[in-house]
């Protein structure tokens with residue numbers, strides 16, 4: 272085998288590998304969901320997710336610091352005043368999961384809930 276042929280094969284392999292990586296990444300692209308926290312509610316207040324599909328939950332604050340914690344899913348994210356934070360996770364079980372605000376934000380703090388419906 273001559274040197275040029277080997278170089279060509281190596282280049283073709285590298286190209287093919289790069290291409291299949293890109294395709295795999297596109298397939299695994301997480302679903303992006305934006306939620307706004309504002310005293311004393313999350314908007315939207317309910318979200319439906321697919322079991323096994325990766326999610327990026329983007330939490331924005333419209334006022335003071337807030338947070339959201341789904342105890343049963345072991346997911347938590349906090350956000351500063353007027354800030355944006357995100358948390359990546361993949362729901363691995365179906366059901367309804369209620370998340371509560373995890374940063375004390377005033378008199379209605381205890382009523383701040385976001386319900387995740389995880390379906391097959």
Ligand SMILES: [Cu+2]
Nearest residue numbers: 372374376380
């Ligand atoms: Cu709060």
